[in-house]
Amino acid sequence: MKTTVFVIGCRRKKDKARLEKIIRCHKDPVTVRRALVVRSSIEGLSVPQISRNTGLSHKTVRGIIHQFNREGFASLWHYKGGGRPRRFTEAQKEEIVELSQLKPRDFGLPVNRWTLSLLAEKAQRLGIVETISHEWVRQILRRNGISIKRTKTWKEPKDPQCWKKWKRIKRLYRRCPKNAAVICFDEMGPFSIRPVHGRSYAPTGKPDRLPADYHRDKGISYLLACYDVHRNWLSGILVRRRTKHAIFSFLKSIRSWYPAHMTLYIVLDNLNLHKAKEIAQWARRSKVVLVYTAVNASWMNRIESQFAAIKENVIANSYYESHKELWRAIRKYLTWRNRRASRKEKPNRKMVA
Numbered sequence: 001m002k003t004t005v006f007v008i009g010c011r012r013k014k015d016k017a018r019l020e021k022i023i024r025c026h027k028d029p030v031t032v033r034r035a036l037v038v039r040s041s042i043e044g045l046s047v048p049q050i051s052r053n054t055g056l057s058h059k060t061v062r063g064i065i066h067q068f069n070r071e072g073f074a075s076l077w078h079y080k081g082g083g084r085p086r087r088f089t090e091a092q093k094e095e096i097v098e099l100s101q102l103k104p105r106d107f108g109l110p111v112n113r114w115t116l117s118l119l120a121e122k123a124q125r126l127g128i129v130e131t132i133s134h135e136w137v138r139q140i141l142r143r144n145g146i147s148i149k150r151t152k153t154w155k156e157p158k159d160p161q162c163w164k165k166w167k168r169i170k171r172l173y174r175r176c177p178k179n180a181a182v183i184c185f186d187e188m189g190p191f192s193i194r195p196v197h198g199r200s201y202a203p204t205g206k207p208d209r210l211p212a213d214y215h216r217d218k219g220i221s222y223l224l225a226c227y228d229v230h231r232n233w234l235s236g237i238l239v240r241r242r243t244k245h246a247i248f249s250f251l252k253s254i255r256s257w258y259p260a261h262m263t264l265y266i267v268l269d270n271l272n273l274h275k276a277k278e279i280a281q282w283a284r285r286s287k288v289v290l291v292y293t294a295v296n297a298s299w300m301n302r303i304e305s306q307f308a309a310i311k312e313n314v315i316a317n318s319y320y321e322s323h324k325e326l327w328r329a330i331r332k333y334l335t336w337r338n339r340r341a342s343r344k345e346k347p348n349r350k351m352v353a
Helices: 013-025 029-042 047-054 058-076 090-100 116-125 134-143 162-174 244-256 277-285 303-315 323-342
Strands: 180-192 220-228 233-239 263-268 288-292
Touching: 013 029, 013 058, 029 047, 029 058, 047 058, 090 116, 090 134, 116 134, 162 263, 162 288, 180 244, 180 303, 220 244, 220 303, 220 323, 233 244, 233 323, 244 263, 244 277, 277 288, 303 323
Parallel strands: 180 263, 263 288
Antiparallel strands: 180 220, 220 233
8 A cells, every 4th residue: 555645845834825826826737736736735635635636646646746845846847848859840841842833844744733742742752751741731831821823914024114114103103293193094994795703792502693695796895094193083984995086085084173283194004095196295285294104014003903993893793784884883883982082081999999
């Protein structure tokens, strides 16, 4: 029969107060549990009684008491171990990430993109790791911010004055000149009357349906739009044909919306219709400065982001019956969008909280 074990050498009030403080204030549950065992032993409880009260085995209770008798309060602190050794080193993970950025065809594989199983197989054949599952590959890529992405188009600017033009446009965006306005102008389209798929909230397995059969017999239309950068104001008009006359007429309308003493800086692309002789002569007479973007650099024009919003909110997930109905929808969106942009929301308790 095992002899009863008790804590010895912890009878002073100072030590007992320290023990009580550990039980009340310490955040580590292991340290608190060890302190409870020591206090119970000081109070005269036997090992079986302490075991029943704390849920620990007799062997664990005896070990805590023996260790406290040897080391004192230092035995109560719980030092967490490092755990199991890492399965893959940081260097191996970096090599797997670098491998994922290469093309499979570079290694003689007849596919255009990696799969997780292919990456795992190739990493083993190259000797990066001895063995690895596709789930581990997925986790390594995810922790490094890599996932499957759709490709996007990109036009490389070929204009030798590209960055010089971009610096000028960027200055106009950053700060509006005195007695002036900075306007971005462009066309969006062509639009045809047909179902356009998009995204919307719907029950599982019951997405919004659009007709599969349609007739493209109603022609096309274009949206001529302008965006006041510093007022955050968007306007436009729908036309059936994109002609020099339609563009010139819309530019004149933009000029009429501002006082005569103001200079308008209109940012636009290099479409041949934008460089018509009549437009250039009118601009010089009307205090209008035409600021052309670089060739193949439509991203310099801030109205492109506004077109993306129109496409997502008005064009996608729709099937308009006519161009008039399409124009009504675009016009309502422009009114709603400008009203929201001009509204100055005052912080309330809900927003602050």
